[in-house]
Amino acid sequence: MNEPPPMTMEDCLNYFRKAVAEPDSVPPWADWWAIHADWVEQTFPMIDFVRLKHRGLLGAGQILHKLGEEPKVGG
Numbered sequence: 001m002n003e004p005p006p007m008t009m010e011d012c013l014n015y016f017r018k019a020v021a022e023p024d025s026v027p028p029w030a031d032w033w034a035i036h037a038d039w040v041e042q043t044f045p046m047i048d049f050v051r052l053k054h055r056g057l058l059g060a061g062q063i064l065h066k067l068g069e070e071p072k073v074g075g
Contacts, residue, residue, distance in 0.1 A: 007039060013067075016060035021072045029056050 018026045026032070033040075033056070041049045044063075051059035064070075 007036065009043060012036070012040070012043070013064070016057075016064055017069075019057055020061045020064065023057070029060075 015026055015032060019029060019032070023029075033052070037053070040052060044052070048059075048063055051062060053059075055062070
């Protein structure tokens with residue numbers, strides 16, 4: 001996999017927020033995931049990694065919801 005740029009958990013959550021609300025404002029999920037999957041696997045709890053791996057943006061929205069946010073779905 002490609003070496004991702006330095007990232008924090010908040011950077012990741014910000015991507016999720018934008019990707020769910022305004023998908024055209026950020027790189028496509030498949031491109032982002034291809035670069036960041038290894039980092040996500042090492043950083044997130046396994047259940048969240050699997051959720052993201054299999055559900056993509058739906059999983060990202062579920063993680064935001066679990067954190068007490070109500071993601072605005074756009075697109």
